[in-house]
Amino acid sequence: MFSVIILAAGTSLRMGGVNKQLAEIGGVPVFVLSALAFDRCGKTAEIIIAAPEELCGEYAEIARKFGVKKLSRVVSGGKTRFESVKNALAAACEKCGYIAVHDGARPLIDIVDIERVFADAEEYGAAIAACRAVDTVKIADESGFIVNTPPRESLFYAQTPQAFRRDLFERCAEKVGGREVTDDASVLELCGERVKITEITACNMKITRPDDLAAARAVFESRGGLR
16 A cells, blocks of 8 residues: 655745645645545555645645545655655655655646556556656757757656655665755665656646646646546
């Protein structure tokens, strides 16, 4: 079973003063939509939300109001993503053998894709949701000139959820210490561990800017609501 960590402690700096986690899509706050997707998954044992310290109580109340049944607690987020994950992991049920981390700002995650990532994590020990790169990517030097163009066929955009065997993640997190990581899979990569890519095709966009919120609302409406 999985302890699911929903990261919702960010500052929303690029949202023009709007807290994207509390912005609504279909009348439901963004972070709640993310939590509800995992709430419906049979392999989810509990949901832990990492929130701004001053909003923990409010987030808990909102999540319960909208029917997140597997919510176990809301914890204070840290200064970095990695710190928020570690804070939530410290509060997780020790009986759960796996953890999954999901961006609260990815409210369109499909339950089918959640189940596929979970299945790969159980088989391989670590797996992340990702989609194939559709753009040509250039690697540049410090002066901004192109160095080379990696083959697009081998490039993926990392997304969430990212799921891991708990003991494996904790062991790697201890080795990594305070080093900065941009996603959770990087913790294992830095320790030489293999992470399986679970290729997903459904829209799983991350809300970062105001235009993203409008686009997410359009996708949600076209789907006919929560999937």
